[in-house]
Amino acid sequence: MWVVPESEIAGLMTPEAAFDAVEAVFASMARGEAYNFPVVREAIGHEDALYGFKGGFDRAALNLGLKAGGYWPNNQKHGLINHQSTVFLFDADTGKVAAAVGGNLLTALRTAASSAISIKHLAPAGAEVLGMIGAGHQAQFQLRSAAASGRFTRVLGWNPHPEMLARLGETAAELGLPFEAVELDRLGAEADVIISITSAFSPLLLDVHVKGPTHIAAMGTDTKGKQELDPALVARARLFTDELAQSLSIGEFQHASAQNLISDSDVTAIGRVITGDHEGRGEAEITIFDGTGVGLQDLAVAAAVVELARQQGKAQKVDI
Known part of the structure; x- marks a missing residue:
């Protein structure tokens, strides 16, 4: 399994790369080549937090996985941002876990990419x-x-x-x-x-x-x-x-x-x-x-960052 920690994301994923990844997966969804799984999102009854899972499968890119995380509104006392998440990718051929990727900055980048894509096509x-x-x-x-x-x-x-x-x-x-x-x-x-x-x-x-x-x-x-x-x-x-x-x-x-x-x-x-x-x-x-x-956005940017991290020697290999 490849691990790309949150601390490496800023040096790997650019807004332009996020834009390209999200635009491509939106097109795959429209062609019926990718679909999202039902969302799980629950109030856990602790720290006023919302926790859940978003996932999906993109047949075109063979991206399979999920993002786990949510919203902790009291995180300021811990010196953390309120949104916390991790993306997990799986080998579509075998089901074996392929990567774990810090999801906080990726979530911000893929969300911003979505609105920018809508501006490009609809403004x-x-x-x-x-x-x-x-x-x-x-x-x-x-x-x-x-x-x-x-x-x-x-x-x-x-x-x-x-x-x-x-x-x-x-x-x-x-x-x-x-x-x-x-x-x-x-x-x-x-x-x-x-x-x-x-x-x-x-x-x-x-x-x-x-x-x-x-x-x-x-x-x-x-x-x-x-x-x-x-x-x-x-x-x-x-x-x-x-x-x-x-x-x-x-x-x-x-x-x-x-x-x-x-x-x-x-x-x-x-x-x-x-x-x-x-x-x-x-x-x-x-x-x-x-x-x-949607989960497919998270998988698209996570897969892109794993590839960049491997190319630049910034991904850690872990056997589980």
């Missing part, structure tokens, strides 16, 4: 203003990945705790982008692309906020009850996601679906746009990508 023509809703740990990865497209000239930001926006502004400055903290009504009116990445359980971005051609990447909702967007906003948009069943059950579209504002057929897998099987934005004024996070 309105001439999009220049990026709106960021949320300023936590993941928001900086989202901003960096979106900025790599080279299309944005300025960034607007909003966060439930405004004092946290300073570090998002610092990230924007590092990227050479002017940053301004604004209220949600202005962000929705001026931003061409909006990324929401919070842990909210009630809508933040309302239907009335969003004006003109806009693409929204809703990246925070991955659990029953979480919510960032007004269901009325969802109902008037063209909808895309990484995994349809997951989006409608634990993702952002669960609420509009429960209110019968949308049907299953209103939601399209982003992979179909990547493969050219769907026109994507078309004439829609608003598009929304619901990034729920």
Whole structure:
């Protein structure tokens, strides 16, 4: 078994490599060559933690495995980030464990890659203003990945705790982008692309906020009850996601679906746009990508990093 510790990930996996790996696996999903296993996600009754498993199998790449981990909201007292995970890969031919890979940074990179992929394929023509809703740990990865497209000239930001926006502004400055903290009504009116990445359980971005051609990447909702967007906003948009069943059950579209504002057929897998099987934005004024996070993303970036680690002599071989 190959082991790639968390400490090596930053020197191996780039945002560009994560983008390529995730885009490829979304296309494999659309072609029916890859599928995700049912998600297990449970409150364990200790430290307010959520723990679970996401896994799948990509026949095209022969990536088989799972990510184990979750969310520990009290980790600051341990000097750790709240999200903790490890990816395990298995030999698809034999079932023998093939690799264990630190999953914390990989999760951040693959999540940011998903929203960047949606921006590439769904953003309105001439999009220049990026709106960021949320300023936590993941928001900086989202901003960096979106900025790599080279299309944005300025960034607007909003966060439930405004004092946290300073570090998002610092990230924007590092990227050479002017940053301004604004209220949600202005962000929705001026931003061409909006990324929401919070842990909210009630809508933040309302239907009335969003004006003109806009693409929204809703990246925070991955659990029953979480919510960032007004269901009325969802109902008037063209909808895309990484995994349809997951989006409608634990993702952002669960609420509009429960209110019968949308049907299953209103939601399209982003992979179909990547493969050219769907026109994507078309004439829609608003598009929304619901990034729920799927196990196949984790396997794709983990497999890529194992290969890089082996090539560079940074993977440890362990017999078990």
